[in-house]
Amino acid sequence: MGLHRVRAVFLDLDNTLVDTAEATRRAMLEVTKLLKSKYQFKEGEAQIISEKVQIKFSQECYRESKMSITNLRISHWEEAIQETREETAVQELAKECYFLWKSTRLQHITLSEDIKNMLIELRKEIPLLLLTNGDTQTQREKIEACDCQPYFDAIVVGGEQEEEKPAPSIFYYCCDLLGVQPGDCVMVGDTLETDIQGGLNAGFKATVWINKNGIVPQKESPVPHYVVSSVLELPAILKAIDYMPILSA
Known part of the structure; x- marks a missing residue:
């Protein structure tokens, strides 16, 4: 050359x-499937949660947060679920969603x-x-x-x-x-x-x-x-x- x-x-x-965008899309699909099949969320609810989480990711200020990135992102899922279903005890579900999202995304990176x-x-x-x-x-x-x-x-x-x-x-x-x-x-x-x-x-x-x-x-x-x-x-x-x-x- x-x-x-x-x-x-x-x-x-x-x-x-x-292609991080495609990896993220696939990860979100897996979480949507989990919410529908295991926790009986409606299609619309699962989609709204996914969209809310993606917005929270896009607005994330990890440098300003006192949380670890893991806890910060679990909190995104927790907030999105609560905002959609108005439930309070969803931290374990939020953790399950986050770790499934993360592991699936990394598989496709x-x-x-x-x-x-x-x-x-x-x-x-x-x-x-x-x-x-x-x-x-x-x-x-x-x-x-x-x-x-x-x-x-x-x-x-x-x-x-x-x-x-x-x-x-x-x-x-x-x-x-x-x-x-x-x-x-x-x-x-x-x-x-x-x-x-x-x-x-x-x-x-x-x-x-x-x-x-x-x-x-x-x-x-x-x-x-x-x-x-x-x-x-x-x-x-x-x-x-x-x-x-x-x-x-």
Whole structure:
């Protein structure tokens, strides 16, 4: 490939390398089945609980919580069940729902063979770093589940740092780990507000947005250098960056 100008590539984990959204969908389906078959919840009730939990996850502020991530997420299930059925003694049911959700989701957090092969080939010529936001326990469990450690020179979890993406500090920390300059790096991820904005904030050479669903960004959204529908398009993008002509001043 001859990657002489790009010195390192940073990749996001969730919905970039692994399909976390699909894993979460499957996990929610299993919990819905449990609620209906074992506890006689109506279809509508089980669906409402699932939707409420997903909203609570999306609004989660794990850094501000005094609970462990396990207890915090059990509380999401407990609240969702109580709000739907107005029952009080549901903690054990909430625990059962959470652990079923978690174990099912982790079973489906996998790296495809195509992505593994791509990472192997890229790493022959350029250092790769995994940079993922989130609670330490949660993200480390996903990393272990998909067994992605062998494909990267370094792995950095936002929950283990003072700041997460899009703060420049975590990007500079990653650059120091690899001994590279921000202007020689490429950031690849599916989220404009964290992955792309973070790469821009840190002054990276390029940012690559994985837009699987053809989302039309809002006008105020950060603008990536490249947009692709799959991370498997990354080698071609790196070639384009590598051989881009240098303009004279």
